[in-house]
Amino acid sequence: MTNNAIPEIGQLIRTGSFYSNVHHLGSGFPVLLLHGSGPGVSAWANWRLLLPVLAQTRRVIAPDLLGFGYTERPEDPTQNAHYRMDIWVQQAINLLDTLGIEQTDLVGNSFGGALALALAVKHPKRVRRLVLMGSVGVPFAITPGLDAVWGYTPSIEHMRALLDIFAFDRTLVSDELAQLRYQASIQPGFQESFAAMFPAPRQRWVDAMASREQDIRALPHETLVVHGREDQVIPLSNSLLLSQWITRAQLHVFGQCGHWTQIEHAARFARLVENFLAEADAPKA
Numbered sequence: 001m002t003n004n005a006i007p008e009i010g011q012l013i014r015t016g017s018f019y020s021n022v023h024h025l026g027s028g029f030p031v032l033l034l035h036g037s038g039p040g041v042s043a044w045a046n047w048r049l050l051l052p053v054l055a056q057t058r059r060v061i062a063p064d065l066l067g068f069g070y071t072e073r074p075e076d077p078t079q080n081a082h083y084r085m086d087i088w089v090q091q092a093i094n095l096l097d098t099l100g101i102e103q104t105d106l107v108g109n110s111f112g113g114a115l116a117l118a119l120a121v122k123h124p125k126r127v128r129r130l131v132l133m134g135s136v137g138v139p140f141a142i143t144p145g146l147d148a149v150w151g152y153t154p155s156i157e158h159m160r161a162l163l164d165i166f167a168f169d170r171t172l173v174s175d176e177l178a179q180l181r182y183q184a185s186i187q188p189g190f191q192e193s194f195a196a197m198f199p200a201p202r203q204r205w206v207d208a209m210a211s212r213e214q215d216i217r218a219l220p221h222e223t224l225v226v227h228g229r230e231d232q233v234i235p236l237s238n239s240l241l242l243s244q245w246i247t248r249a250q251l252h253v254f255g256q257c258g259h260w261t262q263i264e265h266a267a268r269f270a271r272l273v274e275n276f277l278a279e280a281d282a283p284k285a
Helices: 045-046 085-098 112-124 144-150 156-166 176-187 188-199 203-210 213-217 236-243 266-281
Strands: 011-014 018-025 030-034 060-063 104-109 127-133 222-228 250-253
Touching: 011 085, 018 045, 018 085, 018 104, 030 045, 030 085, 030 112, 030 213, 045 060, 060 085, 085 112, 085 203, 104 112, 104 266, 112 127, 112 203, 112 213, 127 266, 144 156, 176 188, 222 236, 222 266, 236 250
Parallel strands: 030 060, 030 104, 104 127, 127 222, 222 250
Antiparallel strands: 011 018, 018 060
């Protein structure tokens, strides 16, 4: 399912007017994984530890969202108008339609959490269960950490500084990882798209990603809300608010964890998600 030389490359799948790079593996009830918005991010970089675990029991779909990774880029990737929540929602719906999937579970990380919320609000019947991890999608004052992430300009030093913000466990932040993520961020077209998405002042992009309170409160889905207690990018208060607004929500907070829950607590996170989704797999009594 991946290119051996470049593991970030999966398969190209038509999503409306362009092709999306998608990792598609396993069988069973589908789960759609929506990545975050860090520089040089891809579905594989975000979900590489979770993909093989969930694929043991379910059909896993992890796309590079428009403007990220190896999904086909717009003709002029420097135009901000290409990068809007309604466009990302439509990309996800087009992907599900192409794959013949009527309903899926959704797992959204950070920016991907905002997208998962927006998709569930607009297309509630296409979603079975929601997992929101370190999620955007509610109003909050932009943090210095998120402002630094969205304001990234390519250099090893800048990437190393961002990794220090992302991780609570500094042993994860090696020179090798900084080099790998830096090289990912300077692939052709990557930085051009990224710089166009979130130009300063950046509070407006936080606001643009927020769903309306009444729409979030109306969500009928069982929802697992997950956050790292020491997250410097997205405040823990976001997840506390989501757990209050969503009627059928449960909240799990990982201590000694930054914005990389799926990496810093990979095995625990995978078990938590698998157990939550498996509840819906069980036959109804």
